[in-house]
Amino acid sequence: MTTTQTADLNRLATPPTFQSVSTARKIKNGVATALVYLAFLIAVVPLVWVLYTVIQRGFPVILDIDWWQKSLSGLLSRQQGGGVYHAIYGTLVQGLVCGLISVPIGLFVAVYLVEYGGRSKLAKATTFMVDILTGVPSIVAALFIYSLWITTFGFGRSGFAVSLALVLLMVPVIVRTTEEMLKIVPDELREASYALGVPKWKTIVKIVIPTALSGILTGVMLALARVMGETAPVLVLAAYAPFINYNLFDGPMASLPLLMTAERNNPTQAGFERIWGAAITLVLIITLFNLLATVISRWLAPKTK
């Protein structure tokens, strides 16, 4: 009797919000936690592994100053030495020219879609086409440019043809990211601008784009980094040259992915070193571009104060 009373005294007036958890729920929780960590591990292990392999095999190669300053001109496949200046130049120039063409197109398409298109039929068709272009494999883009630029127009294979194929891959990415960035610019900003009597085009140029600029540029940089690693277009549209070719419009031109493919037929130690060296060089260049994207987006982020 007395025991019951003490128990009653100790009982809380309201039952605690968190009851003790049942075993079944504990097990479920444990399983879910394990699965999440496992998924994380599965995703991270290959990533770290790839990075480790590339660095371990490629890093000693790129320490040589010649690697950054010379081409592979006049070297036999089994002779060590030389560098990949010619391929770095090709990769950068092809990527940058592609960027020069793609950025205006992508930017204007996105501005049209967000600011002018609305729900018109043309805007819908454009969105649809951009979606399809996003899904076009790079080899298809390369073959399309081959049949258009080389077979139909009769130009030779060149670095510029590669740039054109990369444009096809880059434009949809830029349209997508720019569109998203423009969409999150608050309508209040536009309305405030209109209220002051500023015309629409000036609102877009002076208010909307500057607000979204950091995001847009990040998108451009990421797209650029992505297309620079593309292999299919360079395989189809450019011939490999072991020497430096500054002319984007004529003659064979090397690029890092193409150099790796060409050296894959080379079973000697020199070929092995060139492939891994080129791999880490490409990773470094793309990392630099990603870093640049972060820096730019920090610099240009809208000041809130």
Place this chain on the structure above:
Amino acid sequence: MKTKRHGAVIGLIAAGALLLTACGSDNNAPAGGSAATGTSSTPVECGGKSKLNAEGSTAQKNAIDTFIQAYQQRCPGSDVAYNASGSGAGVKNFNGGQVDFGGSDSPLKADEVTKAAERCQGNPAWHLPLVFGPVAIGYKLEGVTDLVLNGEVTAKIFNGAVKKWNDPAIAALNSGASLPDKDIKVVYRSDESGTTDNFQLYLQAASKGAWTQGAGKQFKGGVGEGKEKSAGVAQAAGSVDGAITYVELSSAQDNKLSMARIDTGSGPVELTTETVGKAIDGATVKGSGNDIVLDLNSIYATTASGAYPLLLATYEIVCSKGYDADTAKAVKAFLTVAATDGQAGLADAGYAPVPKPFQDKLLTAIKAIA
């Protein structure tokens, strides 16, 4: 703090860009200036287009590399880009006008000849056999490094009639050797290849009827495992015990395969520069004039003692006429160097230099290009 870090990154990028734009160089010549490859007396008219573009056979890639080295020594500032994407691609891109000359392991077929003539503004294309590549029958078999084969047994191995390493047919040629009771694992080229074509032509000519599958750029033996490119087959054969394959000498050497000696009827012949040179000496030409197409049956079916019969003649496909003046000059200069100075370095790269009578024939043809 953060701005400082960003500043450092920007600085790094700027420095990198400066480095890139400032000091690129094509000069890879050893500092001492090697005059090792003796420059021959044949005059070379340098000049014309400074960067030639060529594409074709993987089999002659290393040979072309040595030619390019010699070409750069004779004609400083000139260069050639040779894309080793296969004979098929080389001929296609030559006919499409994408490259200045093509490299092919087999002569052009009838329809290719027509297309090549179109590309050369109505002039015939010529075949110039500048690179002779011995094909090794490479194998990897623990405990056996001095295997002897002949055309007939080789054919039977590659069409599946002989399946074990201790088969009596092989044992008969290798008296005294202890052959293990292991399966023969054939490795063949899965991509279209002039090496395969030449190998099958050899089997057809030398197997006394044991090879009935015919020739062609695809392997028709019907056994084994396919691998891409010379490097691929050599690597595959080098990594499996009991494997056998046919591959160019340089790839077999690079992957440290054992190479079979071939018994043509007058004793086993090892693959050396001399034995291959002897076989080339016995070859007859079936092309007319300056179009030097070789009759390979005269090599494959040879019974001359000390002549290694299994080799592949790779051609440079060039226009007899129809280049613009600049290109013609550069093509002639490059080919002249290739036929003279360039041949000296070939033995080191796993090829056989062109014998003297052939060299003269080649130079006559090269001179006639306009």
